[in-house]
Amino acid sequence: MNHFLKLTNNQLNEVVVTSFGIKRQDRALGYAASTVTAKELTEAGNTNFASALYGKAPGVQITTAPGGASSAVNVQIRGLSSINYQQQPLFVVDGVIVRSEGQNGAAGRNNGGFYDDQRVRGNGILDINPQDIESLTVLKGASATALYGSDAGFGVIVITTKKGVKGKGPAVALSYYGTIEQPAFLPKFQNVYGQGYDRATNLAVGANEAGFIPDALSPSGFRPNFRSYANFGPKMEGQMVRWWDGSIRPYSPQPNNYKDIFRNGFSSSANLSISNQTENSNYRISASRLDYDGIQRESNQQKNTFSLNSGLKISKKISVDLVANYVNTLVHNRPYQTNRLAQSFDGFFGREEDMNLILNKYQTSQGYAWVPFNQTARNPAEAFTFNVRPNLYDYFFTTLRNTYDENENRLYSSGTVNWDIVDHLKFRGRIGNDFTGRTTEEKQYNQYPVAFNQPTSSTGAYNVGTSIYSIVYGDMLLTYARDITKDFNFSLSGGFTSRTERYKDESSGTANGLVSENFFSLNNSYGILTTGYNRKNLLKYGYFGLLDLSYKNYLFLEGTLRQESSSTLPPQNNSYYYPSVNGSFVFTDAFKNSMPAFLSYGKLRASYGVVGNPSPIYASNILYAQTSLQTAGGSVAQLNTPGGTYGNSNLGPERKYESEVGLETRFFNDRLGLDLTYYQNRIKNQILNLQAAVSNGAGGQIVNAGEIGNKGLEFGLNGSPFVGAFKWQTRINFSFNRSKAYSLAPGVPQIVFQNLENSAIQLIVRPGEDIGNIYAYSLVKDANGNDVIGADGFHVSVDDRPGNKPVYEKVGNALPKVVGGFSNTFSYKSFSLNVLADYKFGSKIISTPLKYATGTGVYENTLQYRDTEHGGLSYYINTAGTYVGLPSTATAGPTGQKVYHDGLIQPGVYANGQPNTTIIDAASYYFNEFAAGSSDGLNQKGAIYKNDYIKMREVTLGYNLPKSVVSKIGMSNLRFSIIGRNLFYFYRTLKNLDPETMIGNQWYSQSVDNGSLPATRSYGFSLNATF
Incomplete structure (x- = not known):
């Protein structure tokens, strides 16, 4: 037809x-x-x-x-x-x-x-x-x-x-x-491990290897390290422990605690x-x-x-x-903004934290701010029992009180x-x-x-x-x-x-x-x-x-x-x-x-x-x-x-x-x-x-x-x-x-618009180049382009080789190359459906909060290597402190040593050109490779992310009531619609951050994430009438 x-x-x-x-x-x-x-x-x-x-x-x-x-x-x-x-x-x-x-x-x-x-x-x-x-x-x-x-x-x-x-x-x-608005496109957090560091750091702060601190008043005999900003600690399995406010609570994951910071x-x-x-x-x-x-x-x-x-x-x-x-x-x-939580180690918190408890404790019953454990004289009855990272409690006092x-x-x-x-x-x-x-x-x-x-x-x-x-x-x-x-x-x-x-x-x-x-x-x-x-x-x-x-x-x-x-x-x-x-x-x-x-x-x-x-x-x-x-x-x-x-x-x-x-x-x-x-x-x-x-x-x-x-x-x-x-x-x-x-001006070789990690990451404008190129310290390479690994199993730094300087590597561009939209309107008799998607391709963003959060083990993707199920290698530690590999089925070392299953070997070569074979543990890997700092031995490219997406931006389903009906109530037209905005992504490369949460009206500020607020998803209805 x-x-x-x-x-x-x-x-x-x-x-x-x-x-x-x-x-x-x-x-x-x-x-x-x-x-x-x-x-x-x-x-x-x-x-x-x-x-x-x-x-x-x-x-x-x-x-x-x-x-x-x-x-x-x-x-x-x-x-x-x-x-x-x-x-x-x-x-x-x-x-x-x-x-x-x-x-x-x-x-x-x-x-x-x-x-x-x-x-x-x-x-x-x-x-x-x-x-x-x-x-x-x-x-x-x-x-x-x-x-x-x-x-x-x-x-x-x-x-x-x-x-x-x-x-x-x-x-x-x-x-x-x-419309109702919901926090949307939130990070995918892991719900297995609580607060704690790598084994060596745990022991150094008075905890056991897993990260628990002995506590005689806890039913289980230990408590979490509430001061830890990392999440490589004990598995959250419902153990009854004494909390930072002195109460006894189960040590269990709270899958919605980040979302619960906000409301609908x-x-x-x-x-x-x-x-x-x-x-x-x-x-x-x-x-x-x-x-x-x-x-x-x-x-x-x-x-x-x-x-x-x-x-x-x-x-x-x-x-x-x-x-x-x-x-x-x-x-x-x-x-x-939430950058006090996302970009400060004093703002990090564990998945075991119950946000309802924090919302009850960020201020005292008299309306003052929460009382630290070492300031009990201010309010002995409501003072915290243990030391905590303060920024989350301060954030609530700032925004709610x-x-x-x-x-x-x-x-x-x-x-x-x-x-x-x-x-x-x-x-x-x-x-x-x-x-x-x-x-x-x-x-x-x-x-x-x-x-x-x-x-x-x-x-x-x-x-x-x-x-x-x-x-x-x-x-x-x-x-x-x-x-x-x-x-x-x-x-x-x-x-x-x-x-x-x-x-x-x-x-x-x-x-x-x-x-x-x-x-x-x-x-x-x-x-x-x-x-x-x-x-x-x-x-x-x-x-x-x-x-x-x-x-x-x-x-x-x-x-x-x-x-x-x-x-x-x-x-x-x-x-x-x-x-x-x-x-x-x-x-x-x-x-x-x-x-x-x-x-x-x-x-x-x-x-x-x-x-x-x-x-x-x-x-x-x-x-x-x-x-x-x-x-x-x-x-x-x-x-x-x-x-x-x-x-x-x-x-x-x-x-x-x-x-x-x-x-x-x-x-x-x-x-x-x-x-x-x-x-x-x-x-x-x-x-x-x-x-x-x-x-x-x-x-x-x-x-x-x-x-x-x-x-x-x-x-x-x-x-x-x-x-x-x-x-x-x-x-x-x-x-x-x-x-x-x-x-640019004579004698000006470049202009640096963003300078992060003490100059390890820069957003630069140079003559002859595309505007918005991002440069970061490259990992040390050998003549064949392989990453150079030290005897400890980590990437080496130029600091390990006197006389050398870090080398910048172009890692992307902050400006999108392609933007656009795709809309369709379908109508049949009194019904209509309008669907709009939009897309953006070709840019990268700089997000030090994502880098830090990866380094502290809060995201689901940091479960990789933590156990056999997630690709971890099995090993024991010999008397020299060396990690020695074992089959994944091993239950003990040659002389009865404890077996760990959280090992990995980083790809690369030693300085002599031989392949790296040194095993390191997962916590140390994340904790070191994604740490804050300017060393070129760190994975500075871990703060650079591809930012392409296709998004379902708007959906509207409408119905026009028959004129024979609406005319009886004095109307010439009445339309009812169900509407939705920012519903979902068909495709996106940025996984733990919404591509659109960067703020600022400068071209470069829209490509740098400093920690703002979550994006929202909206559902609702509309009525349109004429008389």
């Missing part, structure tokens, strides 16, 4: 919203642009629109910070456009540039390290309500975005919100999404809108409420959003539009005047704003009674902050358009745009603790208050023009030019031009009589453009830090101190030169469509911070130097294999990108 679709006028004249809200026919575009519909953004119940973009647009890579609705989402388009700065595109809502910056300026971008801010911060795009979006267009290349000049170096996302539509009267729409979360989102359109006016008013409880205990968010989109035709020639969005967000206990609250109010709006001056001549003027005000309050409770304070300090703290971020935006556009002849058309436009941004942040906090217990006031500070103040101002304006030409509606040419000035650049060097040109040729219309019948539509396109990326605010200035006269400890006041980086009066913007070509085709009466794009770009004048001697007054200077570039291919395929009663629509997108560094 054959089915065919006719090409409709809507398809022929599809309109795309481009720069400055200018609408153009899709056929006229000479560059690639991807459009995502409202249904695609909201169908699966995502709490923000950006996380709904996974796999839906070629060339777009999404990274969502773990932590849920309040955590930042980062969008990256077509690889890297800067090696030093964030890659977030420009976001434009109804023609107005809006804030996408992270909280607290640069400090809120989630790029901090182990000793920095541990809260998972959000960013501005989270406030754009997906329920209010009509369409979203991704402008990728420089030609598509050149009218935005230096704001467009990373691409532009243009959002159009919903308006009133014409009907029989006011239309009411109601939607509700409810819940998201509830409701939206109500009323809309209408008449001959002279239209409006849409909506209200939304989001209640979100994250998987971290005691963390939640409430968000209220109110929006208005209205238009009024004042006269035959003049109309006005008013758009306003108000968002109030309350966040209680913003999610807290202490509180952190944010209250944010945001208003972004615009007003537009449209004036048809005379025939063919139109004017549009627009002014908009984006204002955000935020207050924060943090209460840290006293950890113990003030009677036990140190002489000059207490515990507890109180911190408050206020920040204001505002954007005022305006533009004017004058357009003259007419048909010169029947076949030749043109339009000419000119305009002006201006934007100011102001940012101010103030903070105050107590120092050295609280004087009076848990009295939260700045007046209750034990020491001199700590204060901070930061402010930034930006002014940017530009003039622009564009010329559009078309011939017979199949040949199109557009040219644009923007002249821009920016206050972030030095006065003598702050004006730049950004040109572009693009053209398209619809060859199926030009040669319609000679085209094959199966070819419905064909278009060739080509473009070239220049965009930029300016320096950060004040980066080109010579800055001094103002300090207070008030000092502590009699130190001398320094009123003005030089900043860390010296300015540069000749600094210019980074400039991106990009060209692209593309092909769009549709076949078989639109049953099959293909979109293919090839692009390449060079980004010159990279803004780099070069080191300088501190004696010069600063530690570095910012300069323009270096050049990087990208080459890539984007592929999109859509088809309708079945039409009729049963419909099947499928879409595939694929993008390949390669980012390369062509040059």
Whole structure:
């Protein structure tokens, strides 16, 4: 049976919203642009629109910070456009540039390290309500975005919100999404062995070989070593032992104890809108409420959003539009990273730990922090009996007892005047704003009674902050358009745009603790208050023009030019031009009589453009830090101190030169469509911070130097294999990108962006290489490439051979080569099923937490070699301490020695070239080969992991109730859906870490795992009704 679709006028004249809200026919575009519909953004119940973009647009890579609705989402388009700065595109809502910056300026971008801010911060795009979006267009290349000049170096996302539509009267729409979130894709822990080290270390700390410590008060006569951070101890077989709190408990595995750190979360989102359109006016008013409880205990968010989109035709020639969005967000206990547990040996815990017990003991009955075994005077009745690793208990006190609250109010709006001056001549003027005000309050409770304070300090703290971020935006556009002849058309436009941004942040906090217990006031500070103040101002304006030409509606040419000035650049060097040109040729219309019948539509396109990326605010200035006269400890006041980086009066913007070509085709009466794009770009004048001697007054200077570039291919395929009663629509997108560094500053051989394990692992940019190469110390090799093993059975180090230096080996690249998505929609009568998978290939990540956890034996894969069942070799230990191999069936050595079954022989050779035959035990193998440290005798590549995956991202099964039923209750439509997000992986190479839990908005921070929070899996339902 054959089915065919006719090409409709809507398809022929599809309109795309481009720069400055200018609408153009899709056929006229000479560059690639991807459009995502409202249904695609909201169908699966995502709490923000950006996380709904996974796999839906070629060339777009999404990274969502773990932590849920309040955590930042980062969008990256077509690889890297800067090696030093964030890659977030420009976001434009109804023609107005809006804030996408992270909280607290640069400090809120989630790029901090182990000793920095541990809260998972959000960013501005989270406030754009997906329920209010009509369409979203991704402008990728420089030609598509050149009218935005230096704001467009990373691409532009243009959002159009919903308006009133014409009907029989006011239309009411109601939607509700409810989902349960679960911690997902957790590590696979082993549930056999408890806390303990290798045999030698166990004996050294007073335990027996297995790791038990003698304890006369334990029913079994021994207890676990609660201070051990490794898990090579005794088998957990239910032995009754005395616990760290003095209770008697079975020594048994707790298979869900890591999962029990967290909880199941819940998201509830409701939206109500009323809309209408008449001959002279239209409006849409909506209200939304989001209640979100994250998987971290005691963390939640409430968000209220109110929006208005209205238009009024004042006269035959003049109309006005008013758009306003108000968002109030309350966040209680913003999610807290877990790197204190994953990246610190004081945070490791055994599988025998019962999380419910710890949740009962992390604080005392009086609300103080848990009492260590050597501080019993604070609370003898509740003090711990034995020493423990403290970070897990401290983590719970920080996240459950202490509180952190944010209250944010945001208003972004615009007003537009449209004036048809005379025939063919139109004017549009627009002014908009984006204002955000935020207050924060943090209460840290006293950890113990003030009677036990140190002489000059207490515990507890109180911190408050206020920040204001505002954007005022305006533009004017004058357009003259007419048909010169029947076949030749043109339009000419000119305009002006201006934007100011102001940012101010103030903070105050107590120092050295609280004087009076848990009295939260700045007046209750034990020491001199700590204060901070930061402010930034930006002014940017530009003039622009564009010329559009078309011939017979199949040949199109557009040219644009923007002249821009920016206050972030030095006065003598702050004006730049950004040109572009693009053209398209619809060859199926030009040669319609000679085209094959199966070819419905064909278009060739080509473009070239220049965009930029300016320096950060004040980066080109010579800055001094103002300090207070008030000092502590009699130190001398320094009123003005030089900043860390010296300015540069000749600094210019980074400039991106990009060209692209593309092909769009549709076949078989639109049953099959293909979109293919090839692009390449060079980004010159990279803004780099070069080191300088501190004696010069600063530690570095910012300069323009270096050049990087990208080459890539984007592929999109859509088809309708079945039409009729049963419909099947499928879409595939694929993008390949390669980012390369062509040059750096003279005399700079490389830039190190991540330096781990005391330089044993580095993420580097070098001229002539792909950006993001990862280098690590190579194990010592012989002339034939074999690993060199010492007499002790372990890899040797250069430290064992004086005069040698470690050798770096390239072990991978941090940037993915391929990203994409695959979606299918099936529908039959009133039922529909939508399935979306996305994928990423070609990158590696650095995870020292995975390396450390492997070295401490917590994962299931570390059972290998621990016994005969898992490949362990049998041996006994002779009087010289040598491990001597035995058959696996042996029960004793030659003279009755104990037989062990946890041996292995590492592949490699001795220094003399002979194969290694030395047996070592499994615990020592993991404990040494995957240890923390910078030696090249360690397995530094054990921290480098391939990160490829194919993920089931969204599933939605929906049913539209019959109209004959819903009409009886006053509805025009009622749809019920079951939804799921982040359900499972079809394939992944990273086993004990979710591929998407890295955080930060820098290109390199998204490839380095420091221990954050688990990913989540969501299940729920939605209801959508119209009246």
